[in-house]
Every structure is written in C-alpha cells, then in structure tokens.
Amino acid sequence: METRRLALIRGGTARQRRTNGSGYLIAPRLVLTARHVLADKDTGSHWPEIHVWVGHPGKGGVVRTRADVLWTHPQGLDVALLGLHDQMDVPGSVRWGRPVGKAPLRYEGLGFPLANADEGRGVEHLRGELAPLSSDSRGLYVLDQKSAPDPRDDGRKPWGGASGAAVFCEDYVVGVVVQDCQSYGNRRLLACPAGAFAQDSGFDALLRQYADGPPRLVEIDTPLPKAPPAAERTQTEKDIERSLWQILGVSGACSAHARALADQLGMRVPDDYAPSLPDLVALAAAHPRGLASLSGTLAETITNEDGRVQLTSLLSYARAVGFGSLLSLEEHEGLMDLLHGICKEHPALLPRAAREALRYTCLPEPLSRTHLPVDDLEKAIDELEAMTDSEHVPDGTPPVPALLRLTEYVAAAVVGESASALRQWSARVAARTGIHPTALNERRADARQWAARQTSPVARVVLELTVDHDAPDERYVCRVLLARHNGTHTVLREPETVSKTPEEAARYLRETVECVDDEPGQDHHAPWVTVLVDRQGLHLAVDEWNPGAPNEFVPEQPLGAEFRLTLSCPEMSDFARGRDRAQQRRWASGDQVSLVADQDCASPRRLARLLQDSHRDAARVILHGPRDQRTQLLQVCLALGVPVVLWDREADCYEDAARLQQLNPTGPLADLPERVRRFRGEVFESEEASLPRPALVWEEGQRPKPQSLQLRDPRKGTHAS
Template structure:
C-alpha cells in the first residue's frame, strides 16, 4: 500500500459506509441505493434517478440540471446533499431499442452522480472485483439500515447480466434495493450493482396469483462490475483500481516498476529543489493528501520523492493541488512544476478546491442563465471542438479542463485556458453577486497558473462586449411547437416558450390530440399570452419541431376557425413560422461543428440554389462539402427529388433551407387541412431519375438560377426570396404568405417553407419514441 491512502477502511466498515441512499427531492423518501465511486461521486442505476425525479422509470433523457438528494451516514447523523448527473447511460433494451412494458432485462441503466458535499464527507470507495458464478453476495436497501441485508448467490452469468438467487428465509430484494452494491465478503469487494428482481406472475386481472411451488421466487439480477467497467471506462469515469483511490497509478507505493511518464523525471528534480528537507517534503505531502481527499501514510515519515512524483502523474488533480500549495511561498518552484506537468496527459486543469468551488458557484446561478451555458461555450471557444450540447454540464466542464489556452504569447508565457474563458462569458450573463463570485474564482485560478492579469482582463472585456451585444440586440421571443401525427387529421402538440432564457414548457398533457384548427387555437392561445412581453414590436417566432417525414406539414396554413371569430387566425400569416427537424440535424453529429460555423456566418455566407430536378442528390452533398461557407440553400425542384435534397441539406448542417411546398407536390392548399403524408424517404437512387451535373449557383447574396434551362418552371417563392436577406427570411416568408391569401394571390402563387436551425438558441431534448415504463 502506498503513502497516499484512501481514507477509511471500507473492507471492515459497516453497511452504512458501503450503501449510499438516493432520495426523492419532493418528499425525501428513498428511491434506491448507490455505491461510492470516488471522493465526490457515487454510482447508481439510471432508473433510480428517474424514480427520484418522478419520471418514467426508463426515461432516456439525461436529467441535465436536475438534482437528486444523496444521504450519507456520518458519525452522529445522516446528512443529505444535492447531487447532479455527471455521466448518464440510459436504459436500453437488449436489441438496443427502448425498454418497453414487459421487458424483464435491459442494458445500460447507469448514472454517475457528483455530490455537493464538504471534502471528507463521502466514505472511501470500496475495492471492486469482477462478478463470478458461485459468489456469495450481500445487498442492502437504499436506506442503509443493517437489518435490511439480503444474502444472495450469483447463480449464473449470462453476458452482461448476473442472476442472483436469494435464500428462502431472511430479507428478499425488493423496491429500494436497485443501484446498491453487491458485496462479496470473501473477496472484500463490490462485485456489481442490484438492478431488478423478478416478481411472481399475475393473473389476467393484474392481481398476484396464489403461491405455487412452480413459481420463481427470490430471483433477482444485477449488473456485474466487469460490465460497469465496460460502460464507464470509455467515458473516463473510472481510474485504475488501487489502494490510493480513483485516479491513482498502480505502483504509487514506490515498489513498482519505474514510471515511464515523460514528466516523472522533471518532477523528481523539481520536488528535490522545492522540498529539500524531509520536514518540508512530509508537511507538503500531508497537505496534498488532504486536498485530494486521501489519508497520509505517516504523520512523521515523508514519502520518497519518487513516490511523490508517481502520485503527481497518477492522480488527475494532484499536480494542480501541489501548485496551489507552492504558489504563495515559492512561485518559481510552482512554475517549474507546471512546466513539467505539461509533458503528461494525466493532470486536469483545476485543483480539487478550485473544482469544488466552481461547482458550488454554478449551483447558485439562476436556471435560465445556466441554460445558456452551451451558448457561452460556443462563443468563448469558437475555434475549439467542445461538446457544448453534451448530456450533462459536468461533461462539458470536464472536456473544457483538457483544452489548451488561447491567443499567442511572444514570451512563451501561459495563456488563458478555455475553461476560464467560458467562465468569463457565463459571468458576463449573470447579475450580481454571482458575476463577482465567478470572476473571483477566475482571478484565483489565473494567479495559481501564473497567467498575467492583462491576459485575463482581455478575455473579460471580450465577454462583456458579447453580453452587451446580446442585450443591445433583441433576442426574439420564440414559441416552439412539437407537432406529431396522431391518426387521420389529428395531431399531438407540445408547446414551449423561449423569451431569451431557454425553453420552458407551456403544455403538460402531451397525450391530447387536436385537429388542425384546434392546434391552431391552442398555439394562438399561447402566443396571445406572450403579447405583453414583446416590447420591440417584433412578432414572436413560431418554430415547429417535426420529424423528417413531416417537413411539408402545412402548419403555417392552419387556421383557428373558431365560430364567431372576427379574423381567421392563420398561423403563418400572423406570425413568422419556420420548421426545424432536430432528427435530421442530430442524425450525423459530425456535422454539428459545421452547422455552428455556418450559422456564425449567417450574415456573410453564401447561398446555393438547386434547380435541376434530374440531379443526383449526392452531388449536392459533394457541393456542400466543398462550400463550408454556404449558409442557405434554395431548393427549386418538384417534390420527390426535392425531399431528398432538403433532407441532405439539413443533415449536413445547413441552417437555412427554402423551398416551395406547392411546386409539384400535389397537396391541397386548404388552410384548415392537414398536409397529406409526405413521401417516405428513400434511397437517393430511387428518388433521383438522373445523374447529370447540378444546376447550382452561389454568391454572398441570394442568386437566381443558372442560365441552363431547368426541366420545370422556376418557383416564384425561390425567385422572390432571393431578394430577402437571410436573417430577414422568417418575416419575409410571413409577408409572402399573407399576400398569397389576399387580393394579390395571383402575384404570389407559391407556398413557401422555411427550415430554420438557430445554433444560438436551444431546443428541448426530443425523442421520437417515448420510453415505456417497465413493471
């Protein structure tokens, strides 16, 4: 065992230190259990988190900013702390689909939670070992009460599932056990997690059948630790398993093989220079162990310098923690340690204290501001690939910690890291005192890293300019409507409002169905409730979220048509209405950086006009891959090839696509009618009759079709919209629709559709298939 040791002795601990309770925030009752994973993280089942939050058990969406409560047993009392999802592996059926009613087994179903608790509050992680058949294991209820233990045996391993048989006497596994550790006394380790239990069968009326000797009793199943490792290790959620705790290297006790890390030798030299006396070496090592949530190996004897260096390159936050200790008393030694640390990939940017403080401040930021975090990330790191739309805030922060600094330094000095830039942009959005909290945090980290104050002030100024630009420009109020078909002429509707701080749901009942006119009345009701908040005179933007097969659904033509109404209430005439297809945009996530960059160039980018119906749609793909400054595509071909071309444009990240629904579509123009079923998407070869070169053109402004004569009549919509600036298209299309239904209808014969994907505004996380709750 090395000098830097995990706190506590998990192998001899009581049940309470191995079992963590996951509680419901609403009533504080136990939803399930969890097992300690690190100094501030626990592992449980995703369905336990869903239950704690009052969601369907097998909901696949990441909870994102939602907190659950985690109860930790202390010496004298149990304390509850908020915890947020870091890593989320949603439950999935054995075939990879959604878990449905009647499924008895599933995959995934893991959630790593970060606990907002003082250092040392979380018990030390227990050793972990692989599950094997024949092991005797013990499980506890999520409450952690000793009397709730259930003794089980691993009856069989079937790939990713371990079947557990319980004794006929004693406690049986039941609700509240999920997510808890399966503890093997013989191995002195956790070998898996409890996942589910098999209940006796029910009769046709749903009632339990009378007991029968043939019934399966006391059989449960769990997630073997080897499967946990397979799921979590690719995410970086696990460190090497050794006595020094998560993140420490094997051999850190100085008895293993000599380290081959390129930074090791430089760190040994830096430590010998900075900590020359045994007293200073031991005192600093004990400080470092405390900061990293570990126990020192001795109150008197220091570690060897080599063992100290091993720990620095093995624990991801040890090196920044050492720099934090050295900076006030020996800045030059702190700089030398930082230089050596740049040679290894192990250390993260922040010391443990800085990391905890950042999360504490972020938890106190108002939810609407925090919802704009992805927007701040995109603006602050325009030239860096950051998953701003990752499932959890913690994942984005973890990724930001690994990114380099920005700008150029003539003297080779340190640059402002990406994480500090993002924090400055978030701070610029916050009111006091949160703005001051974040800036004080940035100042402290910059001092520890030796970053010149002028460099950080420059980034702070950039963030302030961006925030003033946002406040000066109007962030248009949006109403987002998720529209799905629900049978002949009926639709389901979910509505959100975004007044500039992120979507907030306006409808609760997503099972209700509406006719076209009924849906129009519901949307108008929401829109009317927003009218007082529109101070700049701009109409709210209606963004209709549709599946790929409903891009031509004529929601813009739906009219309220309520008896006694003075005006028809046609949605697309009164309000700028656009369509957005998250399904296509997210289909190939490798194009998301292109989408964001194209959107950034919205006012200066190129326009592409596609007007040859005989063109192989794949040629459009090649054309767009060679024109990454194209921000807008006008599709001027009849239905059939048009649908495939539109889908390709949206899938590769073109933010603005315009076409004429009435150009050869053969659809009714009745304002109250729903659109007929769109053509089912087929392969490009099936929907494109020829392979001649595309008739396309591009320019900084919208352009007309090329001189080569297309095989169909040019669309009036495309020709008319060519004169409208890209950013003004939503309003331009609305005016066109109004003219098309009035006395000027002969002059405006088209039925324009505008697909609009704003990279600066978020949309709700949508799933095409709603998960079903399992029994």
C-alpha cells in the first residue's frame, strides 16, 4: 500500500460538489473506486464533473486532475474505474490477492471518511481483521475495523467518504470498500472482493492498456506463526511452553498437535511443516481459542493421571493470566448452534436463567435486559467466557465456569433433545477442562430445583424512579423489579447506570412487560405496574409518559392507558414508625370502609383525627381539594398507613370533586386500578380539558422477599452488584 497512490474523489455538477469518496491509483491513469461515489443517487447517472486529488495530503505532493468513468461492472457490482486526464508518475505496480482459508487476516487501507473532515478531508488509516468465512448476503467481505467513529448528531454517516478505498492484505489489493455497517458498534465495513471483478473482460482490457497487464490473483492466507527468539518471549509464553513440554514428553508429538491445531484454525499446513515447541505456543497464541482447541487434542492422547492433572493446571493458569478463551473453536460453534434456536424461540429464557444461575455476578450487557436478541447471542457467550470462576469444588479441582452454570440452567428449562444436547456439551467441556463430575452435578441439581419452581407468574412489574439531579433536563435513574405471585422477586440489573428521559423510561418499562408475557406460566396474567417514588415524586404523571407506538400498526398510548399503573412511596416508612403495621391492619380489616376527604376534613389535623378514630380501618381515601393542600394531606394518609389513595392531579378546588365520580371511586376496591386504567385511555383519546387526571397510590400489604438457592459456589461477593 503506497500513500502516493491514494485518491480523493469528488463528484457533482459545475455549480455544486455532491459526493466525496476514496480511491486508489492502480495504473498511471486508472483509479479504482466504488461506483456509487460517481453517481447521482436520484437519477443513477454519473456526475458530469469528477475531480481527483492523487497523493496523501499529509505527505505532500498532491496532484489534482479531472477524470471520466471508463468502466463499471456489467452485473452491477459497486466498483468502477476512472480514467484520469493527466498521467501520474508513480513507480511500481499493484499486486492483486484473494483471501483463502478460515483464519482471519489483517487488512489495511486509506480513505477519507466524513468523521475526519474538519476544514478539509483528513486521511484515516483503515486497519483490522478480514474474516474469510464472514460475508453479507451479497458475498461482500466483512471488515472488522480496529478503531471506529461514533455516530454523528446530524444523522450523516461518519464513514461516508471511505467508500472506494482499496483493501490490502499483505500488500495485495483484495477488495474495495463499498458500504459501512452501523451494527457491531459501527466498527464494520463491507468490501467488494477483487476476485468478483478482476476477471471481467472490460476490467482486464483496461489493465492491459494502461497497466502492466491483466490482474493475477494470488491466494493469501494467514501465515503459520513462528516463535520469536527466547529473549523476546514473555514469561507467560515460557510458562506455557514448560507446561506443554511436561505433557507432550516427546518432541515428535509437537508436530502432530501443531498440524491438528493449525487445521482447526483454518491455516494451510505445508508438507514440510516442522514446528518447535515454542512455535506451537505461538500458534496457540495466534487465536483466542487456540489453547482451548489444542487442549482438546491433548486430552485425547493423555493416558495417565499425572498428565491429566498437568493439563488441568495448564488450563487454569492460562485462564488466570488471560491466555485464550474458555471454549475451543468446536465447542463455541456447537454452543452457538444449540442456543440459536432456543434464543430465537424464547428470547427471555437466557436472561431469566442468567439472573438465577449467576445471582452474585454482574451480568454481561446483553443478558442484563429482559430478552436476548439472536444477534447478541455470540457477544453474551464471549463475555461470559471471560468471567471469573467461583470457588474450587471439590478437592482443589477447577470451579464450574459461569458459562457452564448458565448452560445447565437453560438445559433444565427446555425439554427433549435440546436439553440432552446442552448437557452433553457441558459434560464434554467439563471433562476437557478437568472439572470434577460432582461439581457439575451440583449445578445440575440447582438448575433442576430452579426449573421445578419457575411456574409462578409475575404479579407486578415494579419501576423504581430516582431523579437525576446532575442532568440538564428531566431524567431518571431506573431500576426494574419483577415481583411474582409466590412472593419472590428479581431485580433487572443494567451493566451501566444511565439516566433516562421519561420517554426512554416508558419504553424500557414496556419492553420489560412484553418480555414478561413470554415467561412460562404467565398465560393470561396481565402484570400490574407499580412505580416507586419518593415523597417529591408523588406528583409525577408517570401514567402519562408515552413510549410511542409499539409498531407501525398499533397507535401509541401512554403507560397508564396500557397498564394498570399505580404509585408507591416506600420512603414514608422511614419517617413514620409503625406505618407498615398500620397498612397490614387496614388491609386485614377489609375494604368496606372508605374516607372521602372533602371540605369537612381539609386540615391535616382533622384528617389525621378521622384516620385514627372513626376511619381507623379505612383502606381507601379519595382525596379532594386544591393543589397546595393536597401534598400535605396525601402525606398524612400515607404516614398513617392508608394503602390506597386516589386524587385528581388537575383539581384546583373542592368543587372539582365531581369530576372523579365518573370513576366510581368508592366502588369495589379490587377493580379500582382497572377502572382507572380504562378511564386514562378515555382521557387520552378525548380533547375535553375538564376531564380529571387520576393519580392512584396503591401500597401492598406485604413486600416480596427474595428467595435464593443454597449453592456451595459461587463465592458470594464476587462481582457483587
């Protein structure tokens, strides 16, 4: 890759520049680029004015010239050749290549992305990995970029302008960047392979005319790694080498294991390949799953207990120092195949199982949500592999890794061949890594115990809101808890605490409720949404927060019209001693007694006297009156243990009390939340300004208690969240 061959391409009309792109000089008058850089996207025709700057602006000597489109691919591939009006004096020639094998290749290139634009276009050195086995549906190469720009606030693509950049592997042109891919953290580009267009007759003819001749594609694969001199090897590499020597025993075994590992890694192995033991270590270090894959072939040849102990110690040490992943290539691929269908059919299962299996662990981000999309499955597995293990059980043998524990829980939750295949997979991994069968069986027993009691449906989805006082706008820190009918509850933890706007919090809540509907045993049970707030938050109109339309067909509606949504203020129990006992007494006394707090009990003293005497067992208060009085009266009700309080947020005076009569506020208490939900929907659809905005506090008599499994491992406190 020569910087003097870099090209910046600008197309448009005589009056206006319209597109920017990249290119590469492959002959003194030929520039290779992407076709869409040269075309008007509205008409599809090429721009009448195309200007090219050849050379690297940071290296000096940039030459500007005009150009014409000489060639585009007849089958519509997004590549083109420009003919320059002026000949460039650049010595040498371009070599062409075609990646082969399975192992990822390092690539590089030069381009002019919009992210590097300041007063002019800056150059970005593209670099990363090209995985030959990865491609999009059109057969384009997938380029995983080492560094990538963040999304822009103006909506424009930060990679815009990088299209047309030549892609190099080992100084061979192997493709042309044609598209960015905003998934995978915006770190992925797509390139048209040189093999797809280099053999075209028109392309061939132009290179015969302007270059040294037709392109000859050289097969490129990942070279087999060679160990550096002993003085340059790390202490970890030397320790791994020493352990392997004890396991292998004879030097002849090194070559056989190296050839088997290279084949698994997708590298071509020449007949005369004769690696040394340090070369074998370098080969294992060339891929994150190299040592795990090597240990699989080593385990098959070990015939004595000492060798097994040495291999187990080697794998434990390697994981402790970060030398490779837990799973081999074959094990990773097998688990992905097993979980793909399960994740697609039951997207809430893996996060739910992870919350139970890994209670004392800070879960990876994909598993911290209520559901796991199939596209995030690999990321979740990769992050679980790197998590710290639990304590050793038994007899100093390796612990059961987090990933295997989760696999056992998923196996317990499914049935049939899938469950059997998952258990067989975890047993094979446990055997290779030296995990004692008793330790794995304990995890299986825990998983079966969990699966046997997982039928209790979710009774309430609890959203805890805390105001983010540091945010410049209205934002809240959110925590979601799932409370079940059997008294257990689960907290949905997010890997990073990021405050949300009301709309974002509403979407997060709705997504949670939607995933709860998919849980086993939920059936027709519609979850109740309880919003936990502090005293200052009792005025929040959370029921009016709008998450937007769920899809293109169903109209939007606020949370309060979609769910039975009530408020709760647990904070009051910290200030009012005996409040919880008073709540339980009022619930136990039944719902026959209600208090309508009208003008006769307008003062806090009068209201408190009624709730302590004639209405000592009242479970419900309908609160009327002006706004400036309601806050204090509401707090009196809550402090004295009244579990249900209803009021109109928009009421300004006692004369507005009649507005709430449409709700039948003193009617059957059990149906009140549903009546409020339906009325909120009517208010949302109506344009009448005089309709009330009902707010409802509903305190449960007993708060759910967490129920945990009795495990020997994991160690409590590890990654505590």
